[in-house]
């Protein structure tokens with residue numbers, strides 16, 4: 001986080017308190033001062049003043065607390081100036097990024113089943129078929145209508161310079177397709193390139209209002225609980241999203257790897273349709289064991305305030321499930 005840090009309703013903290021770590025008053029000295037002040041201002045006076053051990057224990061706690069507070073203040077500031085401007089990651093709102101361009105060939109133009117077909121070319125105009133295998137696929141395709149309904153996560157096949165995916169569109173409306181891939185040479189753990197183009201399916205359309213935030217959503221026999229309930233997130237800073245997936249009796253769901261992860265979360269900013277695709281933090285050394293408590297955590301930074309609609313996919317008991325949550329970022 002950059003700039004001043006505000007703690008609760010207190011004053012704006014722009015600088016760590018000046019504490020000389022080399023001059024620490026003796027515990028007994030602090031015990032005398034702290035105990036005297038605490039006792040004189042506390043309505044609880046029945047504790048024996050002669051309890052020397054208790055005084056020392058309180059002093060130790062206070063000294064540790066002060067040291068912890070200093071650490072927190074210091075730790076929340078950048079330790080070094082950023083070497084270069086923050087990288088702007090692609091989000092599917094453009095058809096071209098990182099030198100790659102998404103060129104649609106056949107986009108759905110009516111309801112029902114069809115084949116979506118496109119090319120992805122590099123700056124030299126050549127097709128770039130060989131992306132890295134990330135989460136068991138070279139390329140992930142997402143489709144969403146602009147009212148945040150009709151989410152699909154598909155995996156096109158590549159041949160003859162073209163990517164093709166069978167797709168079924170259930171209703172008319174304005175849609176966007178997103179392609180996500182990691183070019184060769186980039187760390188597989190780095191952010192992928194996400195390109196997007198809109199398309200329209202004419203005809204009757206039943207728009208779906210974005211649901212209000214809730215704490216729990218069910219899919220089949222499984223319940224997904226957002227551990228923060230419907231609480232708002234704070235934009236512009238590192239955020240942890242935690243979900244617990246349970247059986248009907250409340251025990252952890254038997255999660256299985258799906259596309260190389262225990263869950264896939266596509267987050268769309270409702271106002272812009274900007275996409276951020278996330279995977280849970282590993283819950284075991286090799287990341288190959290499901291969480292014993294059924295809790296999956298995702299780290300994310302939400303750039304803008306506003307509604308987010310997130311689609312969470314997971315596999316349990318041999319079947320892929322999908323749930324969606326609305327979360328407001330303040």
Ligand SMILES: [Cu+2]
Pocket residue numbers: 135259261263264265277278279
């Ligand atoms: Cu994924």
